[in-house]
Amino acid sequence: MKKIILMMLAMLSIGMLQAQDAHVILISVDGLRPEFYKDASWSMVNLRQAMQTGAYADGVEGVFPSVTYPSHTTMITGVKPLKHGVYYNTPPEPLGVTGKWNWTYDNIKVPTIFSLAKAKGLSTASMFWPVSVGNPATYNLPEYWYLPAAKGEKRNMIKALSEHAFPKGFYEELQENATGKLEDVDFDGEYLSIDDNLARMSSYVIRKYKPSFLALHLVAVDHFEHEQGRDGDKVRASVAGADRAIKSILEAIEKAGIKDKTTVIITGDHGFVNIHASLAPNVLLAQAGLYDSENKENWKAYFHSAGGSSFLQLKDKNDKQTLAKVMAALKKLPLSQQAMFEVKDRVALDVVGADPNVALALAPVHGFTFNNSATGDFIRPAKGGTHGFFPDSKEIQTGFVAFGKGINQGVVIPQMGLVDIAPLIAKLLNLDLPAGDGLLYPGLLAK
Secondary structure, three states, X not given: OHHHHHHHHHHHHHHHHHHHOOEEEEEEEOOOOOHXXXXXXXXXXXXXHHHOOOEEEXXXXXXXXXXXXXXXXXXXXXXXXXXXXXXXXXXXXXXXXXOOOOOEHHHOOOOOHXXXXXXXXXXXXXXXXXXXXXXXXXXXXXXXXXOOOOOOOOOEHHHHHHHHOEOOOHHHHHHHHHHOOOOHHHHOOOOOHHHHHHHHHHHHHXXXXXXXXXXXXXXXXXXXXXXXXXXXHHHHHHHHHHHHHHHHHHHHHHHOOOHHHEXXXXXXXXXXXXXXXXXXXXXXXXXXXXXOOXXXXXXXXXXXXXXXXXXXXXXXXXXXXXXXXXXXXXXXXXXXXXXXXXXXXXXXXHHHXXXXXXXXXXXXOOOEEEOOOOOOOXXXXXXXXXXXXXXXXXXXXXXXXXXXXOEOOOOEEOOEEHHHHHHHHHHHHOOOOOOOOOOOOHHHEOO
16 A cells, blocks of 8 residues: 555656646737737847747737736636636726726636646746736736825835735845846836846746746836837837847746746737827716716716726616616717717627626727716827727737747747637646636647
8 A cells, every 4th residue: 555655656746747847938018019020120039030930820819908907817817807807907996096906816716827837836936917916926026016105206116016025035036136226217117127127037037946837027018109109219119128028038048948848928918009089988977967076976877997998887787777878978979979989788798708797888999098087078189009999900919929848830820819828828837727718729739
């Protein structure tokens, strides 16, 4: 009996070693668009070289709304927001916007690559990944910041990272060994140094700890696309900066001696659309007596905007009378203004897997975005770019490139989904990911 137990333990150890022999590095470039790696003029030289050894997609369909936090949660769960529970970047706040985001991992209602890997004894690292405060990763640098204590003050990210990184002292370790002492300005999206610092930190983790799975979120491209739209000198500089960050990670993998055991996946969360005007649907609710900006406690209906979409929250989700009044307010608009957006009913929202708690959503034609204001004009000027749009156009699609261990060379997928990324990672790491909304593309896998 003792001999049988020892044999079983030995087999278990071998299985663990085999699982740990695989490494997957997932890099999300926030706002990545397929042309960044398909068109040489965008200067992603390192990514274009690497993708020649692997596979890529012409486009990746996102989720609704096509914003950062729901999208990144889909990448690591394989399901849409309706199932995973992270519906927006920020929670709906009809009583007044506080600036809070959906930072905490306990918002996620389903297993993730991180939780499945932990259950299997694999080491993981979460580097500035959205919805990660309390993430079960072995090493966790969450995307998190403390809100300003008073008007005019700036958010405090360094203290937040220091106090919420895991294990305790992990942020200080990264600072000491990867970047040197940092200040809040070093995590400011106005500067490309934020991606440089995150790449240095991730490179250190790869070389020091060689995790089976590491997920990194690079953010500068998104920031400058918001500022300048789909093209501009800052956008192009940030794309080149993201490419340099990717090269740093690839060099770290090689220096760590795990290149032949590692699969690298580069993806994003959404594309971008140029905008010229912003719509304020809460103005219509205020005019209809359903939302009072002076006495918010009396609200009956509220539109929660997520860039290129806006979602109707009802105080009483069964209040059909209020819903009818909302529809009447929308239909009172001149036909020229009604043509600026589509109304997505609950059936349409269920199909795309959006927030199950809302009665309807507004999806604008390209060029328009939404805001939460309940006062002022219904239509107001806007500029730059945004996302959050219904995932039915090429402009809002993101990208996908994979190479390294287990990836077939020369495969081009015309279109896939963000939901398809988690099944691929689970296969590469031999994790038991529950069936979800995504597909495993067998053509991606080398035989």
